Amino acid sequence: MPKLPGSVARLRAAVTGALADLPRGSLVLVACSGGPDSLALADTLEFCAPRMGLKAGLVTVDHGLQEGSAERAAEVTAWAEEAGLVPAEAVTVTVAGSGGPEAAAREARYAALDRAAEQYGAAAVLLGHTRDDQAETVLLALTRGAGPRGIAGMRPVRGRYRRPLLDVSRDDAHAACAERGLKPWADPHNSDPRFRRSALRQAMGVLTETLGGDIVANLARTASLVGADTDHLDAIADAALADCAEGPALSIAALEALSEPVRRRVLRAWIFQLGVNGADLNHHHVEALDALVVAWHGQGPTSLPGGVKVCRKDGRLSADRPG
Structure with missing residues (x-):
């Protein structure tokens, strides 16, 4: 028997x-753009799932942002059907969210994947992010001054979403495509410097x-190391929030007793x-709220995205929400 690459x-x-x-019997969907990483993941899922007593399906999202995107989505689903992935579905979305084109496309894509998972009763949705993608994410966070x-x-796991390849290199995903005779699509956006990623x-x-x-x-x-610490904090x-709550408000005294990170x-x-909406939130909003607790000098309400206003009154932080 030939050695497995x-x-x-x-x-x-x-x-x-x-x-x-x-x-056993759970349905797992893989999100597949047709690129080498997600195609290698879809092919791997098709091999592994039946051997684990699982069912495997595929969803490809057509953002409609490039010429020929509908044809490419059809090619991906045709490959999936031939490979035995059921369901194999192409979903067309409208990209019109806030935060720039990349953020808007991501928002539309996850909404479509959520709908598909609920429609088919999927236990998990797999995403093809590799170790290289993770490294780029960390570097991008550092350049933004993220915490x-x-x-x-x-x-690796967040809700229904799983990223099996975070410890696998991009080179391995590309090599697996070649070994398996797959023909991935090369996204021109991946080499377009207008896009931050x-x-x-x-770089x-x-x-x-x-x-x-x-x-x-x-x-x-x-x-991975920072993620473990973050989860612990x-x-x-989460426990401290319950202790600070006074109805819908928060107790200033209870908040003052906490360490800054908590x-x-x-x-x-x-x-x-x-x-x-978390996508509209930034560190300035949290800092302004924190100032209401630890740097109080009579300042007025802090405005948050979505028209929410938070004020300090009678020893509490209280929120006024539209409607």
């Missing part, structure tokens, strides 16, 4: 490990040449309870 073996091991906790949550990067990939290439190939693995490991903050996490979690 290392790249294929590593992908299969990663997918098997990522799905080991799912009950630990940003540096923690993408999580594409420009970052070029990462320069850093790798200058500092050595270990930089990708080191950045990805940083995300978030758990503490207090700011409590405020952030409370903001989300108020219905503020």
